[in-house]
Amino acid sequence: MAFGLTEPNHGSDATWLETRAVRDGSDWVISGAKRWNSVVDVAEVDLVFARTGGEDGKASGITAFLVPTGAPGFEVPFYWWTFNMPTDHAEVRLNDVCVPASAVVGEVGRGLDCAQLFVHENRIRQAASSLGAAQFCVDRSVQYTDERRLFGGRMRDYQGIQWQLVELQTEAELVRNTLYKTAWEMDVRGRTAVSDKVAMVNVRGNRLACDAADRAMQIHGGVGYSRHYPFEYIYRHHRRYRITEGSDELQYRRIAAAMWDFGSSRRSTAP
Numbered sequence: 001m002a003f004g005l006t007e008p009n010h011g012s013d014a015t016w017l018e019t020r021a022v023r024d025g026s027d028w029v030i031s032g033a034k035r036w037n038s039v040v041d042v043a044e045v046d047l048v049f050a051r052t053g054g055e056d057g058k059a060s061g062i063t064a065f066l067v068p069t070g071a072p073g074f075e076v077p078f079y080w081w082t083f084n085m086p087t088d089h090a091e092v093r094l095n096d097v098c099v100p101a102s103a104v105v106g107e108v109g110r111g112l113d114c115a116q117l118f119v120h121e122n123r124i125r126q127a128a129s130s131l132g133a134a135q136f137c138v139d140r141s142v143q144y145t146d147e148r149r150l151f152g153g154r155m156r157d158y159q160g161i162q163w164q165l166v167e168l169q170t171e172a173e174l175v176r177n178t179l180y181k182t183a184w185e186m187d188v189r190g191r192t193a194v195s196d197k198v199a200m201v202n203v204r205g206n207r208l209a210c211d212a213a214d215r216a217m218q219i220h221g222g223v224g225y226s227r228h229y230p231f232e233y234i235y236r237h238h239r240r241y242r243i244t245e246g247s248d249e250l251q252y253r254r255i256a257a258a259m260w261d262f263g264s265s266r267r268s269t270a271p
């Protein structure tokens, strides 16, 4: 397994999807690249989006394909090093990879429907995961301040310590309630409904996990920074949630779309 530590190739300056698939009889031939293919090292197929029609930069005309990772022309030149160390997040190149028509996920030209459903569900999953991690950091910190003695007293007796954890506990309670309500609304109104609320819990939940892990490291002092405790790992792992299923800024964009009622035609031009 190769790991990339050189300056990454940022690709071309195009701001649209460049990977393309063209028909060859009943098959499709895919050429291009896909960055950040998580767990592709153990995957039998990779979900690849390619333009099959329509105009560059437009949502329609993009198709989703399930591409076998063993197909001729499917290459993994390297795996990315990240804040979370060497990873299983691969760079993938597709050199005239041929797949049958049955590899299409959903409808030809409507691949973004598939992407939207996936990220939508994963955004609330991320939020729940982050909330759990944050609560763990708070609970372990409360326990530690009960035990740790400083300057002749218990650490928990200092209001400066209490209030840091009180703020995090309050935020966790607020995120938890909005998250439960949002999940209930998704059950009742449909899986892609309330995307603005999903965006809200995603942003606040993921930020809370990072804040709580950072605070837990501080409260535990040197051992908190060590790898004998889980806080530094929680920080590294959840920090990426603020980028991956749509960055914080993209979640804001989703909330703004609901506030100002940007329709699908205007959404593509919303800042």
Ligand SMILES: Cc1cc2nc3c(=O)[nH]c(=O)nc-3n(C[C@H](O)[C@H](O)[C@H](O)COP(=O)(O)OP(=O)(O)OC[C@H]3O[C@@H](n4cnc5c(N)ncnc54)[C@H](O)[C@@H]3O)c2cc1C
Pocket (backbone or CB within 6 Å): 035, 036, 037, 038, 039, 082, 089, 240, 243, 244, 245, 246, 247, 248, 249, 250, 253, 270, 271
């Ligand atoms: C560890 C890791 C694992 C990943 N795994 C996968 C995977 O398995 N599958 C997959 O498909 N992808 C995966 N990704 C890719 C991930 O989805 C993208 O990195 C993410 O969507 C951000 O896109 P980008 O990197 O192109 O950043 P860009 O889109 O270039 O964004 C750069 C910055 O600009 C900001 N920005 C963009 N648009 C606006 C705007 N309109 N207003 C204000 N600010 C804006 C963004 O918020 C961000 O801060 C992974 C990424 C990482 C880091």
